[in-house]
Amino acid sequence: MPSWWRGHACCVNTVAKLMRDNDIRAKTARKFRVRTTDSDHDLPVADNRLDRRFDPPAANDVWRADITSIPTREGWLYLAAVEDLSARRVVGWAMAEHRESRLVVDALERAVQRRLPGEGLLSHSDRGSQYASAHYQALLARHGLVVSMSFILWSNVRRPIRRIVEKHLGGDVVHIELPNQVSFLNRAALALALDEVPPGGHVLLDARGTDYVDPDILDLIRDFQEKTGPARGVEVSLSGFRSKYQLEDQIQYIDYSTRDLQEAVTPAQVLQILKDGNERFRIGRQLTRDLGRQVEATAAGQHPLAVVLSCIDSRTPAELIFDLGVGDIFSVRLAGNVISREVLGSIEYACAVAGAKLVVVMGHTRCGAVKAAVDLICAGQSAAEATGCDHLDHIVEDVQRSVDRAACLAAAHLPAAEKETFVNGVARRNVDRGVEELQRQSRVLARLVREGRVAVAGAMYDVTTGAIEFLADEGIGFSQPVAS
Numbered sequence: 001m002p003s004w005w006r007g008h009a010c011c012v013n014t015v016a017k018l019m020r021d022n023d024i025r026a027k028t029a030r031k032f033r034v035r036t037t038d039s040d041h042d043l044p045v046a047d048n049r050l051d052r053r054f055d056p057p058a059a060n061d062v063w064r065a066d067i068t069s070i071p072t073r074e075g076w077l078y079l080a081a082v083e084d085l086s087a088r089r090v091v092g093w094a095m096a097e098h099r100e101s102r103l104v105v106d107a108l109e110r111a112v113q114r115r116l117p118g119e120g121l122l123s124h125s126d127r128g129s130q131y132a133s134a135h136y137q138a139l140l141a142r143h144g145l146v147v148s149m150s151f152i153l154w155s156n157v158r159r160p161i162r163r164i165v166e167k168h169l170g171g172d173v174v175h176i177e178l179p180n181q182v183s184f185l186n187r188a189a190l191a192l193a194l195d196e197v198p199p200g201g202h203v204l205l206d207a208r209g210t211d212y213v214d215p216d217i218l219d220l221i222r223d224f225q226e227k228t229g230p231a232r233g234v235e236v237s238l239s240g241f242r243s244k245y246q247l248e249d250q251i252q253y254i255d256y257s258t259r260d261l262q263e264a265v266t267p268a269q270v271l272q273i274l275k276d277g278n279e280r281f282r283i284g285r286q287l288t289r290d291l292g293r294q295v296e297a298t299a300a301g302q303h304p305l306a307v308v309l310s311c312i313d314s315r316t317p318a319e320l321i322f323d324l325g326v327g328d329i330f331s332v333r334l335a336g337n338v339i340s341r342e343v344l345g346s347i348e349y350a351c352a353v354a355g356a357k358l359v360v361v362m363g364h365t366r367c368g369a370v371k372a373a374v375d376l377i378c379a380g381q382s383a384a385e386a387t388g389c390d391h392l393d394h395i396v397e398d399v400q401r402s403v404d405r406a407a408c409l410a411a412a413h414l415p416a417a418e419k420e421t422f423v424n425g426v427a428r429r430n431v432d433r434g435v436e437e438l439q440r441q442s443r444v445l446a447r448l449v450r451e452g453r454v455a456v457a458g459a460m461y462d463v464t465t466g467a468i469e470f471l472a473d474e475g476i477g478f479s480q481p482v483a484s
């Protein structure tokens, strides 16, 4: 190698031309099959903050450092260069016969001397060991150019890859939640999690809480989606992958009620599905759903598993508190969850015509309709007299069947907390009565319950905790059939 190369003060244009002529980038290095950087090292690596968007606004905002090799008659020559991305100009460079860390340090030092960047400049490089070396990082830090490695280490320790098995209506789905920054540090854990998906199973890769995914990880995901997964019969669903990752979001598993599912499940299994759903809601572990896809999938017909009669209270939306999706349940909502002919007709249709297996009558704590019913008894007033509303008494009078005047008058003087407990007790009795009335007033429902094809369960939703308690019958929540 000619000695004039080393440390020669050649002008930037010459280097730029040299780089241009040799198409100097990582690709060139691969073409010549010469290793310029080695990512197989244990040194810490900073996150790729450029995020592959090489459009910084001004000079000295972002520099990119790279290293490449140039073939000469006397062997390989290594060139380290630093480019300012605003102008795509080489601002520092160094050459040597070796590719050790001091080569990239020399290039960066010359760039700093020439351009005198302020603190906060973003220095981006590949993940080669030279750039990850303590030597190079110390230089970055000295000039305020550091790309924090502790950030990525910390964010990965804080929130590693999470693996949860979700029980969707169509079967188990292994839900792999990616951390905010997915780096090479997560690669082994992700590969293991994918490896552990059972053959023939479903896996959901969830990047909804992710800001950055390392290209190596994207390659791993693509490879699993296209080859490794299908070879083991594993279906891969993706959520939260933006277009910049060139991976399209898609949900492959069935997460809505189908005809086959509706026919196959028993009332007890439907009750368990609802209990599991409320538990997920209560602890904030709702299933990952593609509602748009559910709309599409259920457009041709619905096969709901249950019908839920609940209060109109804004805090008790049935689909949310049971963590269900589009097409999963019929939902009947009336103030005080009272039974009327219209309610009976709706529930009869849901069970006898549309095939629902479970009826849930659900009251809730702190119910305004129940409290009004109690207060109006004490006041000796009708709802119309108290409010001027002509139709409220239909509801209030129905709820009042669950409590007598003497009990209301006794409760009127209780402290607030005890009064609330009393009102909640009335709400429970109102639910019990609803469960009985359904079977007493509807012959078809009574028959379906007798035949074991439909069950009726009472439930109370607690607006303070989000929990649903199923009432009566040793926690199974099934009412005894009522003789018709």
Ligand SMILES: [Zn+2]
Residues within 6 Å of the ligand: 311, 312, 313, 335, 336, 337, 364, 366, 367, 368, 369, 370
């Ligand atoms: Zn209510």
